[in-house]
Amino acid sequence: MLARLWLPEADVSVLERNPRGANYGWGVVFPESLLREVGRNCPGTASDIANAATRWDDQHVCVRGSRPVHLGRYGYSIGRTTLQEILASRCQRLGVTIRYGEEAGSAADLADADLVVAADGANSRLRTARADRFGTRIEQGRNPFIWLGTSREFDAFTFGFEPTTAGWIWFHAYRYAPRASTFIVECSPETWKGLGFDQMDAEARTRKLEAIFAEHLQGHLLLDQMGALGRVGWAPFRVITNETWVDGNLVLIGDAAHTAHFSIGSGTLLAVGDALALVDRLRGGGPLAAALRDYEVNRRPAVEKFQSVAANSSLWFENVCQALTQPAVEFGYALLHRREGPKEVSANRGWWYGVHLARQIGIIPEARRQLLATRRKLRSPWSW
Numbered sequence: 423m424l425a426r427l428w429l430p431e432a433d434v435s436v437l438e439r440n441p442r443g444a445n446y447g448w449g450v451v452f453p454e455s456l457l458r459e460v461g462r463n464c465p466g467t468a469s470d471i472a473n474a475a476t477r478w479d480d481q482h483v484c485v486r487g488s489r490p491v492h493l494g495r496y497g498y499s500i501g502r503t504t505l506q507e508i509l510a511s512r513c514q515r516l517g518v519t520i521r522y523g524e525e526a527g528s529a530a531d532l533a534d535a536d537l538v539v540a541a542d543g544a545n546s547r548l549r550t551a552r553a554d555r556f557g558t559r560i561e562q563g564r565n566p567f568i569w570l571g572t573s574r575e576f577d578a579f580t581f582g583f584e585p586t587t588a589g590w591i592w593f594h595a596y597r598y599a600p601r602a603s604t605f606i607v608e609c610s611p612e613t614w615k616g617l618g619f620d621q622m623d624a625e626a627r628t629r630k631l632e633a634i635f636a637e638h639l640q641g642h643l644l645l646d647q648m649g650a651l652g653r654v655g656w657a658p659f660r661v662i663t664n665e666t667w668v669d670g671n672l673v674l675i676g677d678a679a680h681t682a683h684f685s686i687g688s689g690t691l692l693a694v695g696d697a698l699a700l701v702d703r704l705r706g707g708g709p710l711a712a713a714l715r716d717y718e719v720n721r722r723p724a725v726e727k728f729q730s731v732a733a734n735s736s737l738w739f740e741n742v743c744q745a746l747t748q749p750a751v752e753f754g755y756a757l758l759h760r761r762e763g764p765k766e767v768s769a770n771r772g773w774w775y776g777v778h779l780a781r782q783i784g785i786i787p788e789a790r791r792q793l794l795a796t797r798r799k800l801r802s803p804w805s806w
């Protein structure tokens with residue numbers, strides 16, 4: 423899309439192996455900075471995303487069905503299919519050809535292109551075919567997770583932890599559209615096996631998870647896309663890094679280049695940031711090889727910072743059973759600060775305890791509502 427906007431002489435084609443509207447995964451969260459970044463480059467697209475997104479205004483942590491601990495903060499969420507459709511429609515209006523149902527096999531198949539951008543996700547075929555040249559490393563996390571959906575609307579970004587006979591199991595959930603929330607379940611491999619998930623078909627595992635999280639789901643069902651397709655839903659997260667993102671005229675962006683654990687909800691922001699950074703270098707003109715090198719050199723530090731924070735967060739969840747011995751509010755603070763790695767967070771405790779109490783008695787939601795109403799009047803080309 424941006425290539426069409428900024429390189430008007432370029433002939434841009436997108437190959438998408440799925441049919442239009444088909445997508446894996448449910449909703450994703452993103453911060454306001456994504457709207458700002460996109461808005462600086464294409465205000466109409468930022469406006470479309472903002473109008474289709476849902477805003478959440480608090481984070482809740484519920485341990486063993488307890489009253490929620492309020493962590494504050496806000497963010498946005500949007501269905502993956504909706505986001506893809508917004509980008510696809512904008513592309514087509516700008517004259518980009520999208521070839522749905524067409525698989526990109528290898529860069530050799532695309533030999534007539536001046537530049538091939540591999541945005542084909544974590545399992546990128548384009549990258550895999552040249553894994554040696556990219557120096558691809560794939561490290562597997564410890565905990566299995568499964569990406570589900572539900573019709574229960576979680577207004578706050580909610581983390582729920584439940585004890586079972588085989589250990590703790592938890593979910594991360596948030597609303598992304600009316601009657602639609604993402605619901606990601608995670609546990610240790612020991613709990614996973616102890617609960618018999620290794621022996622269960624999709625139907626049985628969904629019913630079991632509904633029973634474990636019944637109090638949170640309030641009668642709503644869990645929806646399992648992968649199960650419906652007859653695929654294995656559980657998997658450990660795979661952290662992907664590459665020594666280089668460029669090989670000749672093939673350049674990696676998004677999950678093809680790098681992944682960051684889902685518990686920091688930043689993969690989409692990174693993928694969009696990569697695309698912006700790449701086009702920014704290309705629009706400067708000059709030799710292609712130099713532009714691609716500049717893209718990588720300038721973009722890598724920001725990406726690596728996210729990957730490091732994501733590693734802290736993923737490790738924290740892998741060791742969460744120790745943290746669960748604390749009282750609920752202390753546990754909530756620890757979860758909030760998980761990205762910072764194993765360091766003392768007590769300095770912030772007074773402040774966050776205040777946030778928790780103010781939210782519990784309803785002061786902050788009202789103050790925030792008024793602040794947002796004022797801000798909406800004052801600024802922004804988009805409205806939310």
Ligand SMILES: Cc1cc2nc3c(=O)[nH]c(=O)nc-3n(C[C@H](O)[C@H](O)[C@H](O)COP(=O)(O)OP(=O)(O)OC[C@H]3O[C@@H](n4cnc5c(N)ncnc54)[C@H](O)[C@@H]3O)c2cc1C
Binds near residue numbers: 542606677678693
């Ligand atoms: C459980 C979970 C939860 C997550 N939650 C969040 C979140 O809340 N917020 C967030 O920002 N990120 C989240 N992420 C990460 C986010 O989904 C990814 O980082 C992001 O989608 C990466 O975008 P991408 O375009 O690089 O890859 P993808 O979104 O994977 O898109 C790749 C596209 O390429 C197509 N494709 C693949 N191979 C080929 C081929 N050979 N030929 C043609 N087309 C092909 C695919 O069909 C797909 O449309 C989550 C990830 C997981 C696993």
